[in-house]
């Protein structure tokens with residue numbers, strides 16, 4: 001199959017269509033209109049087979065994840081997603097894989113009213129780069145640098161599930177049903193917290209999505225904001241499935257250090273704290289307070305029931321070059 005047939009069959013048709021896209025797939029560029037009172041938020045993420053996803057991962061999951069990690073970055077900024085482009089590199093033509101990949105991509109973009117507006121298709125090692133763009137009203141972006149001493153630290157959802165799911169898939173640990181399916185699914189099909197991200201615009205100060213691990217990503221906020229933090233390990237939101245599967249001690253470690261949960265971690269001032277529940281009410285997303293920002297630059301105090309808690313050796317994932 002030739003490049004253009006492939007694009008026509010799997011990507012140009014069947015996806016979500018937006019009114020603000022004047023020219024979509026098929027020309028040299030996509031052309032979109034922009035609302036006057038909006039800023040553009042732009043983010044790019046690459047997924048490489050064997051690095052960011054297991055080589056035998058279902059194609060639907062690979063597509064889901066490639067889109068989700070980008071929408072998660074938009075959410076972490078408070079932006080509402082609008083368009084994505086996809087650069088796809090594949091070693092050979094595999095129609096079964098591609099059909100499943102396209103289905104996963106269209107499924108998620110449909111759900112979030114996002115249009116695939118262009119891309120590139122090449123032969124090479126299995127990898128994909130997605131660029132996502134979204135809107136945010138001027139001045140309401142949730143920057144990493146906006147945390148202040150005294151802010152309360154919150155996380156959405158539960159932590160550590162995706163990390164446990166990955167270990168299960170890699171055969172590093174055994175797991176029973178139904179916990180196995182719940183944890184593996186959280187690794188394969190992460191939920192970007194899109195509605196929570198936009199809902200937090202007026203309430204949160206700093207925000208980040210948890211892709212590398214809670215401590216690592218909290219570290220990014222603290223560094224950018226010149227602050228420290230106290231985190232209560234016993235308050236970390238842990239799913240019932242993870243407790244059942246791993247027990248409390250291992251669950252804490254996963255919640256602190258394992259990546260790929262794509263929950264939002266954000267800080268809220270004392271004054272705004274009362275508005276948080278109302279802000280999130282329409283989103284069906286639960287947020288849990290896990291600690292507080294301090295003025296002690298770069299210092300993270302971990303507590304377990306108010307006693308010092310020994311920090312894990314490895315705090316998060318980083319690529320080695």
Ligand code: ADP
Nearest residue numbers: 007011025026027028086088117118119120121
């Ligand atoms: P050009 O030669 O101008 O780079 P291409 O031949 O790469 O254009 O692509 C033709 C059209 O198909 C363009 O509109 C491009 O954006 C789109 N396209 C190519 N690959 C993909 C893909 N994987 N997903 C979505 N759109 C794609």
Ligand code: MG
Nearest residue numbers: 119120121122
């Ligand atoms: Mg090209």
